[in-house]
Amino acid sequence: MAHRWGMVVDLDSCTGCEACVTACHAENNIPTVGPTEAARGRAMHWLRVERYWEGDFPDVKVKFKPVMCQHCDNAPCEAVCPTYASHQTDEGLNAQVYNRCIGTRYCANACSYNVRFFNFFNPQWEKPLQLQLNPDVSVREVGVMEKCTFCVQRIKAGKTAAKAEDRELKDGDIQPACAQSCPTGSIIFGDLNDHESRAARFTHSPRGTKLLEDEGTAPKVTYLQRQSWNEPDTQ
Amino acid sequence: MNRTRNNPLADDLVRPLLHTSVWFYGGVLVLASIVACGAAAWAYQLWYGMGVAGVNWPVFWGFYETNFVFWIGISHAGTLISAILRLVNARWRRPVTRCAEVITAFALMIGAIFPIVHLGKPWLFFWVAPYPSSRELWPNFRSPLVWDFFAINTYLIGSLLFLILPMIPDFALIRDRTTGRRQRIYGALALGWQGTTTQWHRLEAAMQIMAVAIIPVAVSVHTIVSFDFSMAHVPMWHSTIFGPYFVAGAIFSGIAALIIAMAALRRMLKLHAYLHPLHFDNLAKLLLLMSLLWGYFVFSERLTVWYGNVPTEMAVFWSTQRGAFAPFYWTMVVCNFVIPVSILSFRRLRTIPGVVLVSCGVVVGMWLERFLIIVPGLSTKQLPYSWGHYAPRPAEVVIMVATFAAMALLYMLFSKFVPIISIWEMKVGNQPHPAVSADEDEERQGLWRARP
Amino acid sequence: MTAIYGLYDNPETAQRAVDGLRAAGVADADIQVMSSEPFEEYEFSHKDSATWIHWMAGLGGVVGLGSAYLLTTLTQQSWPIKTSGMPIVAPWPNLIVMFEMTMLGAILATVLTLFVSARLPKRLPVLYDPEVSNGYILVGVQGPDRNLTAALENAGEGRVKTIG
Numbered sequence: 001m002a003h004r005w006g007m008v009v010d011l012d013s014c015t016g017c018e019a020c021v022t023a024c025h026a027e028n029n030i031p032t033v034g035p036t037e038a039a040r041g042r043a044m045h046w047l048r049v050e051r052y053w054e055g056d057f058p059d060v061k062v063k064f065k066p067v068m069c070q071h072c073d074n075a076p077c078e079a080v081c082p083t084y085a086s087h088q089t090d091e092g093l094n095a096q097v098y099n100r101c102i103g104t105r106y107c108a109n110a111c112s113y114n115v116r117f118f119n120f121f122n123p124q125w126e127k128p129l130q131l132q133l134n135p136d137v138s139v140r141e142v143g144v145m146e147k148c149t150f151c152v153q154r155i156k157a158g159k160t161a162a163k164a165e166d167r168e169l170k171d172g173d174i175q176p177a178c179a180q181s182c183p184t185g186s187i188i189f190g191d192l193n194d195h196e197s198r199a200a201r202f203t204h205s206p207r208g209t210k211l212l213e214d215e216g217t218a219p220k221v222t223y224l225q226r227q228s229w230n231e232p233d234t235q
Numbered sequence: 236m237n238r239t240r241n242n243p244l245a246d247d248l249v250r251p252l253l254h255t256s257v258w259f260y261g262g263v264l265v266l267a268s269i270v271a272c273g274a275a276a277w278a279y280q281l282w283y284g285m286g287v288a289g290v291n292w293p294v295f296w297g298f299y300e301t302n303f304v305f306w307i308g309i310s311h312a313g314t315l316i317s318a319i320l321r322l323v324n325a326r327w328r329r330p331v332t333r334c335a336e337v338i339t340a341f342a343l344m345i346g347a348i349f350p351i352v353h354l355g356k357p358w359l360f361f362w363v364a365p366y367p368s369s370r371e372l373w374p375n376f377r378s379p380l381v382w383d384f385f386a387i388n389t390y391l392i393g394s395l396l397f398l399i400l401p402m403i404p405d406f407a408l409i410r411d412r413t414t415g416r417r418q419r420i421y422g423a424l425a426l427g428w429q430g431t432t433t434q435w436h437r438l439e440a441a442m443q444i445m446a447v448a449i450i451p452v453a454v455s456v457h458t459i460v461s462f463d464f465s466m467a468h469v470p471m472w473h474s475t476i477f478g479p480y481f482v483a484g485a486i487f488s489g490i491a492a493l494i495i496a497m498a499a500l501r502r503m504l505k506l507h508a509y510l511h512p513l514h515f516d517n518l519a520k521l522l523l524l525m526s527l528l529w530g531y532f533v534f535s536e537r538l539t540v541w542y543g544n545v546p547t548e549m550a551v552f553w554s555t556q557r558g559a560f561a562p563f564y565w566t567m568v569v570c571n572f573v574i575p576v577s578i579l580s581f582r583r584l585r586t587i588p589g590v591v592l593v594s595c596g597v598v599v600g601m602w603l604e605r606f607l608i609i610v611p612g613l614s615t616k617q618l619p620y621s622w623g624h625y626a627p628r629p630a631e632v633v634i635m636v637a638t639f640a641a642m643a644l645l646y647m648l649f650s651k652f653v654p655i656i657s658i659w660e661m662k663v664g665n666q667p668h669p670a671v672s673a674d675e676d677e678e679r680q681g682l683w684r685a686r687p
Numbered sequence: 688m689t690a691i692y693g694l695y696d697n698p699e700t701a702q703r704a705v706d707g708l709r710a711a712g713v714a715d716a717d718i719q720v721m722s723s724e725p726f727e728e729y730e731f732s733h734k735d736s737a738t739w740i741h742w743m744a745g746l747g748g749v750v751g752l753g754s755a756y757l758l759t760t761l762t763q764q765s766w767p768i769k770t771s772g773m774p775i776v777a778p779w780p781n782l783i784v785m786f787e788m789t790m791l792g793a794i795l796a797t798v799l800t801l802f803v804s805a806r807l808p809k810r811l812p813v814l815y816d817p818e819v820s821n822g823y824i825l826v827g828v829q830g831p832d833r834n835l836t837a838a839l840e841n842a843g844e845g846r847v848k849t850i851g
Contacts, residue, residue, distance in 0.1 A: 041291030041623050050620035067618070076468050078770035082363045082380040084372060088769040100372070102362055103285065103355015104380055105295035109613060110467040114293045114621035118355065120286030142284040143355025212617055215468060218772075242821055365758055373762035377773055377780040385787040393794045400798070403807070408723060411820035426802075427809025430819055433735045434805040435725035440740045441801040445794060448744070452790045459783065662724040662822075 003169075004092040005150050006192040006220040007179075008202040009066055012227055014186040016049050016064040020178035024068075027151060027177035029137050031123030044117040046148040047178055066187070068178070069094060069115045069148035070211060070219030077107035077116065085145070092192075092220060093150055103143040112215050116147045150189070151176035171197035192220065244661055248654040249409060251504050258503075259651065266644035273637020276630045277352060285355050287630045294613040294625035299353035300463075301605045302635050305488070306346030307387065307460050308481070308601065312489030313339030313394060314453040316518075318446040327517055329664040330509045330656045334500060335493050336398040337655070341645045342492070343391045345638050350383065352634065379462040386459040390452050397445050400438060403428050404659045457485040469612045470547040471540060480532040484601060487525035487571070491597035494518050496646065498591045500655055509656055512587055519579050519590040522597070526575035533572075550615040559624065560611050563603050570600030689851035690814045692719075692827025693839035698726045701824040704842035705731045711838040713828055719814055721825040731826075743800040744793045751792020755785040816848070 024030065024047040033042050047068040054061045071094045078086045078094065085100035086107045108116040122142040125133065133139065136153040140146050151174075158174035171190050179187040190199025202208070207224040280287050290297045313335040320328035351360045363374050363384045374381045406425035410418055428434065461481035464472040494515060501510040540548050555564045574596050578584045615622050649655070695701045701720065708718050715734045726732050759781040767775040801807075814829045826842075828835060839847045 037286065040289075041294075042286065043292070048620075050618065052620065067620075074772040076771060079375070079377040079773055080379060080466060081770070082375055082378040082384075084375050084768050084770070086770070088771075100362075101355070102357075102359040104350075104353070105290070105355070106378070106380060106463070106467070108293070108295045109469060112468050112617045114616060114618060117292060118285070118295060120291075121284040142286075145355075215617070217468075245820070365762070372766060375768075375770065376759045376763065376784050377770060377777050382780070382783045382787075385784050389787045389791040389794075392791065396794060396798050400801070404723070408820040411817035426807040427813065428807065429719075429809070429813060429815050430721045430723055432720050432722075432725075432732045434807070435722075436732070436735060437738050437740060437801050437805045439725060439727075440738050441797050444740065444744045444797045448790055448793050448797070452787070452794075455783075455786060455790075659724045 001193050002090055003191045004193040004220075005071070005155065006092070006190065006199050006203060006222070007068075007071075007150070007176075008188040008199050008205075008208070008222045008224060010186040010188070010202070010224040011065055012186075012207070012224060013184040014064070014066065014182075015184060016051070017183065018049050019181045019183060020066055020187060021045055021047050021049060023177040023181035024148070026132070027134055027137065027154075028149070029123075029133050029139050030146075031119070031125070033121075037120070042118075042120050044119075044146070046115070046117065046146070065211075065223060066178070067113060067115060067211070068221070069150075070113055070217065070221045071150060073218035073220065074216060076110040076112065076215075076217060080106045080110045082106075091155075093152060093155075094147075095152070096145060096147055096149065098138060098140050098144045098146070101144040103145065105145065107145055112212050112217060113219075116145050118145050119143060151178075171199075244665075245408060245412070245658055247506070247508065248656050248658050248661075249412060251650060252409065252652060252654065253413070255651065259647065262647055263644065266640045266647070269640035270637050270644060273634045273641070276633040276637070280352075280630050281357065287628065289626050289628040289631060291623060291625065293616055293621050293623050294610055296353070296609050296613060297625050298606075298627045298631035298635055299349050300609055301602065302638060303346055303349035303353070304460055304463075304481075304605045304609075305602050306342045306349070306638065307457060308485035308488045308605070309492045310339045310342035310346060310390070310394070310489065311453055311457060311482070311485040312342075312493040313337070313398075314449055315486050315489065315521075316493060317397065318449050318453075321442070321446045322450075326664055327514055329660045330506075331493070331497065331514055331518075332660065333398070333401070333653075333657045334497050334655055336394065337646060337649050338489070338492055338496055339394045340391075340398050341642055341649075342489075343387065343394060344645075345641055347387055347391065348638070350380070379459065379466050382459045382462060386452075386456045390449075390456045393445065393449050393452055397442075397449055400441060400445070401657055401660065402653055403438070404430060405654050405657060408658055409654075454482050457482045464608060464612075469616060470545075471551040471612045472608070474536060474539075476532060476536050476539075480536065483525065483528045483532055484604060487522070487529050488598060488601035490518055490522050490525060491594035491601070494522065494590055494594040495598070498587060500650065501587075504650065504655065506656065509661070515587050515590050516582075516585050519585045519593075522590070522594065523575060523579035526572055526579070526597070530572045530576075533568075547615075547617050550619075551611050554611050554615055555607055560607060564607055567600045567603040567607060570596040571604065688812045688814070688829065689831070689849075690827055690829045691831050691835050691839065691847070691849045692814065692816065692825050693842065693845045693847045694816060694818050694823040694825055695842065695845035696823055698722075698729045698731075698824060700843035700845055701726075701826050702729050702731050704826040704839055704845070705734075707838035707842050708826070708828065708835060711833065711835055713831075713835065717828050719825070719827050719829065721815065721819050721827075723820050723822055726824075738800075738804060740797060740800045740804065744797045747796020747799075748789045748793035750796070751788040751790070752785055754792070755788035756781070758788075759784050814850070 028046060030044050030046060047066055049064050049066050051062055051064045071092060075094050078088060082104060083100045083102055085097045087095055089095050105118055108118060119140050119142050123139060154176060155174050158169060162169045171194060176189050179189045188198050188202055190197035192200045192203060194200055203222045205224055208222040209225055210219050210222060316328060316335040317332040351357050354360055363381050365374055403425055406421050407428040410421040410425050413421060458478040461477035465474055465477040497510055500506060540552050554560055575593050578589055578593050610625050614624055693704050695704060705718055705720060720731050760776050763776050814827055816825055819825050836847055
């Protein structure tokens with residue numbers, strides 16, 4: 001059976017430390033735009049930790065969740081792209097083909113989760129920082145859209161390695177950078193078609209919710225809600 | 236028709252082509268400089284990247300898309316006046332049709348530049364066109380941007396032909412009145428037109444068919460432009476009313492632009508004998524009608540949103556009515572509804588200066604309307620963490636001003652080389668018409684008869 | 688090229704000239720009437736064969752519709768790419784493209800038929816007089832095989848000219 005890649009984020013164990021954000025930047029050659037451009041709203045965090053504050057001091061509550069591309073089954077970003085740069089692969093990933101992108105930015109507008117980012121300028125790395133670039137991931141030029149790919153380069157590498165070793169892929173063989181770097185193991189990635197995988201089992205957890213579920217986008221990232229042990233009746 | 240050797244009609248309308256004043260050269264120079272500044276701003280953006288504009292995350296569309304929709308909207312002037320009035324045989328349309336059709340042609344050309352300017356990689360703009368590429372990839376016909384390509388090109392080709400066909404007899408007239416190089420050029424443009432009855436019959440039949448065809452095309456064009464927004468899940472974009480709302484708004488802004496253009500031409504080319512206060516009065520009544528229609532659509536849309544009280548939509552709603560965009564919103568309402576209805580409802584106030592003033596307000600108000608559709612929705616989408624704001628930057632403003640200058644420049648150049656009022660249609664209009672019923676008129680014209 | 692024609696300053700006289708030429712035995716197809724504006728209320732405007740242009744416009748529309756159908760469905764199937772859960776051959780968006788190309792086909796067919804049936808652009812030496820642009824109506828015959836001067840002069844006030 002074909003793979004169907006999905007992710008589960010356990011908001012109970014997530015501490016909001018943003019190690020995943022940093023790891024994503026490092027793995028995927030995401031440019032750092034600098035303070036001026038960041039102030040203009042051009043920062044590119046494929047994976048971000050959203051924070052919402054509720055209430056006034058001293059009863060302040062903060063809720064946070066890591067948000068990345070949800071790789072929706074009914075992705076609103078795909079049909080609007082005039083050049084098929086955004087489309088769904090056979091394994092359920094929402095692919096962004098940089099070479100087809102002409103930069104209309106329609107996909108970014110259509111995405112309800114705002115997880116798509118645009119290269120407003122050519123990315124630059126001051127020497128010797130270019131030595132840190134990941135050779136498995138392309139560097140995008142000015143004018144193209146980019147977003148979380150579920151570390152497709154690692155998926156490809158994992159499948160290639162399994163094939164070379166003449167074995168099946170096991171759950172846990174493929175870890176995107178965010179899942180790999182999470183200190184509490186809150187990000188779980190796996191094959192939703194493999195019913196034994198952790199990702200597939202946690203997707204059906206009673207704590208599981210989807211972000212903006214009533215938009216009808218059918219996202220493949222499931223968020224497991226926090227259980228607060230000193231407020232047993234609250235969600 | 237002219238029954239004497241003296242042709243004051245033709246004399247008056249050909250004179251601007253043959254005599255050039257110093258104001259013309261000065262005007263062309265000033266406008267061309269502004270257009271050059273716009274080209275420089277675009278070159279700057281091409282070199283450094285889209286980052287020189289003000290768009291950001293999450294407001295990825297701003298001034299360029301506003302101007303795109305605005306100019307395509309302005310282009311609906313020609314169609315309404317020319318095609319619909321032609322079909323209902325309204326006699327007062329005759330001096331107005333070519334002015335209107337010229338606005339359509341140039342507004343479309345200018346509007347069609349913006350989809351290229353707003354691209355991250357504009358040198359690849361042709362990838363939205365269906366052609367067999369070496370990548371074996373065709374455009375995605377599900378994308379509203381590809382629909383835009385087909386719609387705008389069809390409308391542009393149709394409008395240009397609608398404009399150029401009735402110019403052929405006028406080119407023949409100019410050919411017969413000039414000598415030397417001018418005569419050769421106009422002679423070539425006239426395509427050897429003699430004015431035989433066969434040629435007139437076929438030209439008028441072609442114009443009739445084009446008038447019928449161009450109206451649904453125009454309606455579809457701005458509906459498809461509205462689909463750029465209504466097909467996305469952005470709050471207050473995903474609305475079924477957008478198609479008719481945009482078309483009504485387009486016709487509204489188009490009539491306003493036409494009134495301004497006609498008033499300018501009347502003053503500069505001294506066409507007082509041909510563009511009468513009656514023409515402006517009639518157009519003012521249409522403008523009033525469109526203002527009321529616009530108000531109706533805005534009220535319908537806003538009432539539905541307010542009544543539904545959906546949080547994601549209400550965030551956008553309040554940001555326009557009370558929040559950061561409130562000054563623009565209320566200016567728009569005053570310019571598009573309060574002022575037009577107050578002034579144009581009274582015959583005494585429907586003077587040419589009054590109507591032109593109202594029209595200028597409408598042009599401003601309709602530009603604001605496009606802006607207020609695009610930016611507030613994108614600023615406040617579903618996830619509040621990603622709310623943002625937008626401010627235009629110099630490159631966008633310079634390019635916008637340059638497009639207004641380009642419109643004026645193209646219009647000036649056109650009125651220098653082609654009579655801005657259709658001479659042969661004016662002559663037909665001056666023929667005495669006996670009162671006939673519609674059936675008799677059609678029978679006599681025999682336009683709908685086709686014998687094998 | 689030889690020709691004989693009269694220049695008249697009103698359509699009634701032109702109509703009499705046309706009738707005079709018919710009485711002198713000239714076929715309708717050989718009588719040419721030229722003016723700087725159309726005169727739809729007069730009989731001489733209607734002696735020509737009816738135009739095919741409406742049928743051609745319809746044909747153009749059908750060709751446009753068919754082309755659009757083939758363009759959208761064949762290209763969508765040539766490289767099937769999944770987008771937004773929509774079918775590979777997406778009927779509703781394809782309808783939009785089909786509508787636009789239908790209208791474009793009708794418009795282009797109309798203009799093409801106009802040029803062909805009105806025989807524009809004309810290059811060969813043709814019968815014409817620049818006085819037509821001053822408002823005169825030209826009624827004439829190219830290559831007359833009989834003397835038509837009387838027929839043209841008897842129509843009323845006007846000038847009769849010959850070429851060749």
